[in-house]
Amino acid sequence: MSQIPVSKxxxxxxxxxxxxxxxxxxxxxxxxxxxxxxxxxxxxxxWSDGMLYPVLHRLEKDGLVTAQWRxxxxxxxxKYYRLSAKGKRQLAKDRxxxxxxxxxxxxxWGPNHV
Amino acid sequence: MSQIPVSKxxxxxxxxxxxxxxxxxxxxxxxxxxxxxxxxxxxxxxWSDGMLYPVLHRLEKDGLVTAQWRxxxxxxxxKYYRLSAKGKRQLAKDRxxxxxxxxxxxxxWGPNHV
DNA sequence: GGAACATACCTTGTACCTCTAGGTATAATA
DNA sequence: TATTATACCTAGAGGTACAAGGTATGTTCC
Numbered sequence: 001m002s003q004i005p006v007s008k009x010x011x012x013x014x015x016x017x018x019x020x021x022x023x024x025x026x027x028x029x030x031x032x033x034x035x036x037x038x039x040x041x042x043x044x045x046x047w048s049d050g051m052l053y054p055v056l057h058r059l060e061k062d063g064l065v066t067a068q069w070r071x072x073x074x075x076x077x078x079k080y081y082r083l084s085a086k087g088k089r090q091l092a093k094d095r096x097x098x099x100x101x102x103x104x105x106x107x108x109w110g111p112n113h114v
Numbered sequence: 115m116s117q118i119p120v121s122k123x124x125x126x127x128x129x130x131x132x133x134x135x136x137x138x139x140x141x142x143x144x145x146x147x148x149x150x151x152x153x154x155x156x157x158x159x160x161w162s163d164g165m166l167y168p169v170l171h172r173l174e175k176d177g178l179v180t181a182q183w184r185x186x187x188x189x190x191x192x193k194y195y196r197l198s199a200k201g202k203r204q205l206a207k208d209r210x211x212x213x214x215x216x217x218x219x220x221x222x223w224g225p226n227h228v
Numbered sequence: 229g230g231a232a233c234a235t236a237c238c239t240t241g242t243a244c245c246t247c248t249a250g251g252t253a254t255a256a257t258a
Numbered sequence: 259t260a261t262t263a264t265a266c267c268t269a270g271a272g273g274t275a276c277a278a279g280g281t282a283t284g285t286t287c288c
Contacts, residue, residue: 005207005211007208008244008274008275008276009123009126009127009244010211010212011274012274012275013121013124013126013128014127014215014219018215021219031237040218040222045214045215048276048277049236049238050276051275054238054239055274076236076284077236077237077283096118097119098216100120100158100159101124101128102216103158104159105128105212108135108136108139108154122246122273123245123273123274125245125247126244129245129246144265144266145263145266162248164246164268165247168246168267172245189255190255191254191265191266192264193265
């Protein structure tokens with residue numbers, strides 16, 4: 001529940017897989033992604049918008065997501081992002097790397113160490 | 115077994131907790147830490163020495179580890195690193211952050227998503 | 229009508245970090 | 259003697275987050 005501070009390095013490492021993962025669940029837009037991160041983490045993670053938008057732009061530039069401006073029923077203009085085939089492949093790679101590191105870290109955190 | 119490519123962002127995020135974790139198991143030195151990472155990861159992770167040494171210097175500068183030059187029985191001079199009290203506290207924080215992010219990521223990777 | 233808040237997007241500048249590609253030196257092995 | 263393994267270090271290029279700022283509109287309440 002309480003907020004967990006995340007170093008900028010961990011932020012940098014997790015932002016791409018996090019966004020790609022959320023978009024793997026269906027299209028979304030910046031503001032909603034921010035809320036999703038907060039929700040999925042149980043309030044532990046709270047991203048700033050100033051950090052997210054450059055990430056989305058980079059993902060778009062790299063072709064991992066496609067973007068489309070649309071006006072919602074609420075009347076607001078939103079930029080909807082959708083995962084591309086390339087983005088799906090990148091997500092799979094990111095997951096593999098993440099687990100390789102996670103498994104190694106948790107091994108040192110296991111019963112034999114600490 | 116096969117080598118897993120790790121992005122520089124993930125490298126940056128995991129290097130400090132990885133080194134601190136290894137040192138939590140007892141003092142060590144650069145070259146041995148490199149081998150430990152390879153061993154613990156089952157050959158999946160292979161750090162370069164040019165990447166590790168700046169990390170160790172930063173940890174020392176920040177007071178998370180203490181360093182001591184000694185000559186081993188082999189006759190070689192080695193710089194031995196040891197976890198400080200401050201380093202232990204940092205490791206605990208890094209673990210908390212890591213798990214907050216990991217749990218959130220794996221939630222999006224769970225049965226409901228993808 | 230007006231104030232306040234939530235929604236929704238964006239950019240600039242500083243500071244920091246990795247990685248590549250080099251370098252030095254010694255002990256052990258072939 | 260040559261090669262490999264051990265053991266450490268640094269400079270420069272390129273890339274990233276974060277704070278702090280900005281714009282604009284829909285909703286709610288008085």
